[in-house]
Amino acid sequence: MTDNTAGKQEGVAAVDRAFQILGALAQRPEPSSLADLARDTGFYKSTILRLCASLEGAGYLTRLQDGHYVLGGSALRLGLAYERQSPLRQHVVPVLQDLVAKGTESASFHIRHGKAERLCLFRVNSNHSTLDRVEAGAVLPLDKGAAGRILRTYGTPKGDLAPVALSRGERDPSCAGLAAPVFGPAGLIGAVSLSGPNDRFTEQAVTRMQELLLAATAQLSLALGGLRSNIKSG
Numbered sequence: 001m002t003d004n005t006a007g008k009q010e011g012v013a014a015v016d017r018a019f020q021i022l023g024a025l026a027q028r029p030e031p032s033s034l035a036d037l038a039r040d041t042g043f044y045k046s047t048i049l050r051l052c053a054s055l056e057g058a059g060y061l062t063r064l065q066d067g068h069y070v071l072g073g074s075a076l077r078l079g080l081a082y083e084r085q086s087p088l089r090q091h092v093v094p095v096l097q098d099l100v101a102k103g104t105e106s107a108s109f110h111i112r113h114g115k116a117e118r119l120c121l122f123r124v125n126s127n128h129s130t131l132d133r134v135e136a137g138a139v140l141p142l143d144k145g146a147a148g149r150i151l152r153t154y155g156t157p158k159g160d161l162a163p164v165a166l167s168r169g170e171r172d173p174s175c176a177g178l179a180a181p182v183f184g185p186a187g188l189i190g191a192v193s194l195s196g197p198n199d200r201f202t203e204q205a206v207t208r209m210q211e212l213l214l215a216a217t218a219q220l221s222l223a224l225g226g227l228r229s230n231i232k233s234g
Contacts, residue, residue: 017043018051022060022075027139031068087224088189089122092182095220096124096192104209105196106131109182110140110147111189118142118151121190132175132195144171146179150191154181164210168198176201178209180217183226192217 024040025032032040037048052069055061059074083089088109096107106126113119123136134140142148149165168176177195181188194209 014051017041017047018055021048021051021055022071023139025061025069025071026075026137031064031070033068037069091220091223092122092192093124095216096122099192099194099212099216100124100126102212103127104212105177105194105200106134108134108136108147108193108195110151110179110191110193112142112151113139116142118148126196128196128200130197132172132177132197134195140171145193146177146195147191147193150179150181150193151188154188163214166201166206168201174198178206178213180213181221182217182224183221185225189221189224189226192220 020041020043021037024037027040028036034045034048037043037052038045041048052061052063056063056072059072059077061069061075062072063069092109096109099107104126105128107124108120109122110118110120117139118141120134120136120138120140123134125131140148142152144167146165146167149167153162153165163180165179166176167179174197175195176198177193178201179191179193182190182192192213194213
């Protein structure tokens with residue numbers, strides 16, 4: 001291996017580690033200590049300190065006076081740029097709001113996030129007093145939950161392409177969820193899910209929510225340029 005190749009690999013590894021540090025910061029609701037970041041990433045503290053110095057210089061994180069770290073202004077700038085460039089929010093959020101207004105459980109929109117996880121991009125809480133614990137920005141396992149099942153099966157050529165997935169107690173024993181796919185011109189974009197306490201997912205409630213969910217995802221897919229051959233409505 002040449003010195004040039006080794007240098008490139010080291011550079012890629014450093015970028016990967018920096019992204020993992022940013023991801024760990026984004027996951028915590030409060031500022032992270034050096035020990036928190038070491039525990040969350042598995043990196044040596046010396047490695048974290050070196051990468052944090054570079055990230056701080058670029059504005060992606062800030063070191064507080066007490067030594068804790070938070071995301072910096074450049075992270076906000078990227079988020080705002082994503083909002084400007086992506087048409088998803090203007091199409092997805094009104095659909096989620098409409099589902100909740102019709103009496104469904106809490107509505108969320110999920111996309112794949114790496115090989116084994118999914119990201120909740122948008123969330124509208126139901127009007128019920130008790131809710132499942134999911135927030136926009138949460139990273140969840142791809143192998144658990146109705147939305148995860150949709151994202152997995154529609155991302156696999158030989159998957160069982162059921163139009164709706166129902167899960168009970170997979171991620172949280174007390175919760176249940178329904179999910180259906182959303183398509184764009186190039187195929188699957190994400191999944192809309194309805195989730196809440198399991199005891200409210202009666203057979204009658206599931207039937208009603210499934211009809212509303214299929215109609216909503218069909219409407220959303222058409223708005224995002226999905227092919228009619230992929231879209232199934234209630």
